Amino acid sequence: MQATLEQRALKLSIVMTLVVSSLGVSVGLAAGSQSILFDGVFSTIDAAMSGLALLVARLAVREASTRFQHGYWHLEPLVAALNGSILMLLCFYAFLTALLDLREGGRELAFDLAIAYAVVVAIVCFAMTAYQRRIDRTADSEFVRIDMQGWLMAALITTALLVAFVIARLLQGTAWAHLTPYVDSVLLMVLTAGFMPVPIGIVRRAVKEIFLIAPSALDEEVHAAMAPVMAREGLLHYYSHVAKAGRGHFIEIHIVTAPDFAAGEGVAVMDAIREQIAERLSPPPERRWFTVAFTADERWA
Numbered sequence: 001m002q003a004t005l006e007q008r009a010l011k012l013s014i015v016m017t018l019v020v021s022s023l024g025v026s027v028g029l030a031a032g033s034q035s036i037l038f039d040g041v042f043s044t045i046d047a048a049m050s051g052l053a054l055l056v057a058r059l060a061v062r063e064a065s066t067r068f069q070h071g072y073w074h075l076e077p078l079v080a081a082l083n084g085s086i087l088m089l090l091c092f093y094a095f096l097t098a099l100l101d102l103r104e105g106g107r108e109l110a111f112d113l114a115i116a117y118a119v120v121v122a123i124v125c126f127a128m129t130a131y132q133r134r135i136d137r138t139a140d141s142e143f144v145r146i147d148m149q150g151w152l153m154a155a156l157i158t159t160a161l162l163v164a165f166v167i168a169r170l171l172q173g174t175a176w177a178h179l180t181p182y183v184d185s186v187l188l189m190v191l192t193a194g195f196m197p198v199p200i201g202i203v204r205r206a207v208k209e210i211f212l213i214a215p216s217a218l219d220e221e222v223h224a225a226m227a228p229v230m231a232r233e234g235l236l237h238y239y240s241h242v243a244k245a246g247r248g249h250f251i252e253i254h255i256v257t258a259p260d261f262a263a264g265e266g267v268a269v270m271d272a273i274r275e276q277i278a279e280r281l282s283p284p285p286e287r288r289w290f291t292v293a294f295t296a297d298e299r300w301a
Contacts, residue, residue, distance in 0.1 A: 006144055009135040010054040013147050016128055017047035020121055020154070027117040031110040034101060035161055035188040036117060038094045039154070045090060046150055049083040053143040070289065076246025077209035080146060084202030091192040091199065098188035106181030111169040118162035125155030142246060146202060153198055157191050212243040212250075218283070222251060225280035229273055234258075239301050249283040252291045254301040261296065270294055 024040020027033070056079050059072040132148035135141075168183040208215075222240045230238065236256045243250040255273075262269040274292045281288070295301055 005135050005139040006057050006141040007054060009132055009139065009141075009144050010050055010057060010147065013128065013132070013151070014047050014050045014054065016124060017043050017050060020124060021047055023117065023121065027113060031113045031117070032108065033114050033184050034094075034098060035184050035191065036114060038090075038188055038192070039121070039157060039161070042087070042090060043154065045086055046154075049079070049086070050147060052079055053083070053147070057141070057143055070250075071248060073246040073248030074210075076142060076248075077206040080142065081203055081206035081210060083146070084199040084206060087199035088196065088203065091196050095189055095192040098185045098192070102182060102185040102189070106183070106185050108181050111165050111172070111180075114165045115162060115169065118158050118165055122155055122158040122162055125151050125158055129155055149198060149202075153195060157195065160191065161187060209243075209245050212245070214242050215244045218242045218244060218249060218251070221281060222253065222277075225277050226253070229276050233269075233273060235261075247287050249288040251281065251283075251288055252293075253277065254293045254295065256298050256301050257294055257296050259296045261294070 021040050021043030024036055024043055026040075028035075028037030028040050056072070056075045059075060062072060128151040129148055132144055132151060136144045136148060164183055164187050168180045171177055171180055219240070219242050222242055226238055226240065229235070236258060238253055238255045240254075241250075241252040270292075274290075277292060278285075278290060281290070293300075
């Protein structure tokens with residue numbers, strides 16, 4: 001159910017993103033607006049990344065294969081890092097382009113056409129943000145969350161464009177009319193600078209998962225789950241290792257026991273301890289790689 005919702009949301013996002021990007025590129029060229037053109041190009045790249053995310057999302061719910069014996073979870077942060085990196089480069093390039101235009105005196109644009117574009121796209125973006133937020137409550141998908149952030153950012157950007165275009169339109173024919181050629185360039189600089197933290201955040205989270213940096217929340221959860229088990233079963237100590245890759249949580253625990261541990265009961269006691277630990281962990285079984293090993297020789301822990 002969760003995988004189906006995730007894929008449905010990403011498919012709709014791709015279609016709507018292509019519609020918005022086509023509109024943005026067309027209107028940006030017709031109106032002579034670099035900021036609208038940037039919005040359209042940004043949406044085009046976003047559509048390509050959503051398509052890649054959809055492919056990886058389908059792989060991530062598959063069972064492990066002979067070649068990928070730990071599953072496909074590790075592909076998710078790689079795609080997220082690629083997505084964020086491309087968006088960072090696009091923002092940087094757009095900022096430099098706007099700076100050059102500003103130095104050259106800005107550019108005139110058709111504000112009426114630009115305002116109509118901004119109204120339509122803002123409505124679409126806010127509607128998609130609300131839809132993705134509703135889907136994520138059930139799907140709990142990193143890809144849907146990233147996609148939702150993209151739509152929200154696009155909605156805020158387009159709303160800012162709309163406000164600026166309306167103000168610039170009102171300035172025409174007044175004593176401030178000489179400032180209108182600079183509106184588009186200044187807007188693009190402000191938007192790209194303000195948008196930059198979003199892809200930086202995406203890349204930062206993805207890099208943590210690529211390098212298997214232990215998530216502190218999961219690490220604390222494992223220690224909290226182990227404390228009562230260690231006390232109740234009289235175990236000596238343990239070593240735990242956790243990591244997160246996409247939707248996959250990797251949890252490995254090595255428990256050091258006394259030499260006579262579970263004498264006469266064996267595997268049943270060990271399985272009971274595994275069950276006690278698993279019950280206290282929040283990642284669902286289908287999203288975790290969970291291993292609990294027992295040894296009386298600390299060399300193997």
